[in-house]
Amino acid sequence: MLELKEFCCERNDRVLFKNLSLSVEAGDIVQICGSNGSGKTSLLRAVCGLNDSFTGEVFWNGMVRDTDIESFRNELLFLGHRVGLNKLLSPIENLKWSTGGKINWSEKDMLQALSRNGLQGYEFQPCFLLSAGQQQRAALARLLIAEELMWVLDEPFNALDTQAVDMLEVVMVDHAKKGGIVLVTTHHRLKIPGLRTIDLS
Incomplete structure (x- = not known):
């Protein structure tokens, strides 16, 4: 509480x-x-x-x-109003980094989270090539593997x-x-x- x-x-x-x-x-x-x-x-x-x-x-x-x-x-899982992505990295790389080693999810699980969040086919693209909406989806994929x-x-x-x-x-x-x-x-x-x-x- x-x-x-x-x-x-x-x-x-x-x-x-x-x-x-x-x-x-x-x-x-x-x-x-x-x-x-x-x-x-x-x-x-x-x-x-x-x-x-x-x-x-x-x-x-x-x-x-x-x-x-x-x-x-x-x-605690805090997601600020800025997407908090490294734009040079891909969505999957950002997702791996965002866990800070706290979560034992496989790359397959993370790819499924990105796909579920509408990023199938964009998992390995640098984030600077994605639209604002896609970048937000990439950041929010963290919720799909959250244990906090x-x-x-x-x-x-x-x-x-x-x-x-x-x-x-x-x-x-x-x-x-x-x-x-x-x-x-x-x-x-x-x-x-x-x-x-x-x-x-």
């Missing part, structure tokens, strides 16, 4: 949000909403330990997150067509059904039963 207590965040001497408390249980999908500049990305980065411009406490499974930050990070419990996704629907949007929603729901947690920011209207929303505006 993830819990935030009395969370406040500032950027450039401006308060983005304050006194935010939130509990997220296994199986929850939580959409962080708000206008541009409201602090959605700052909140996600703070949860992940990538942003220290906040006050308040983050708890993971009942313990202060930073008491065992390595265990927390081993259960909590996914933190910042604008994952960017540049995706309708088919890819529908598939990503299915992948998120499947993860939640297995007891996973998803925190997501998006301007996309999600069609997910039981979706929780937090509005920072």
Whole structure:
């Protein structure tokens, strides 16, 4: 379980949000909403330990997150709003690199993940030759081999067509059904039963 207590965040001497408390249980999908500049990305980065411009406490499974930050990070998958690919490498090479050696998946499994994500025939092409939508699909293929419990996704629907949007929603729901947690920011209207929303505006 993830819990935030009395969370406040500032950027450039401006308060983005304050006194935010939130509990997220296994199986929850939580959409962080708000206008541009409201602090959605700052909140996600703070949860992940990538942003220290906040006050308040983050708890993971009942313990202060930073008491065992390595265990927390081993259960966390963060995908930022930039695709995070090395454009000189192929999708399969990027996927191998993205696991950091944490996941024991074969190259065959990774190729199947890329194919399922609409990249059949592009697995070995340098990413700079791919369209923006294909690059986003390559980055999101990481979800199909993920073993981490909590996914933190910042604008994952960017540049995706309708088919890819529908598939990503299915992948998120499947993860939640297995007891996973998803925190997501998006301007996309999600069609997910039981979706929780937090509005920072």
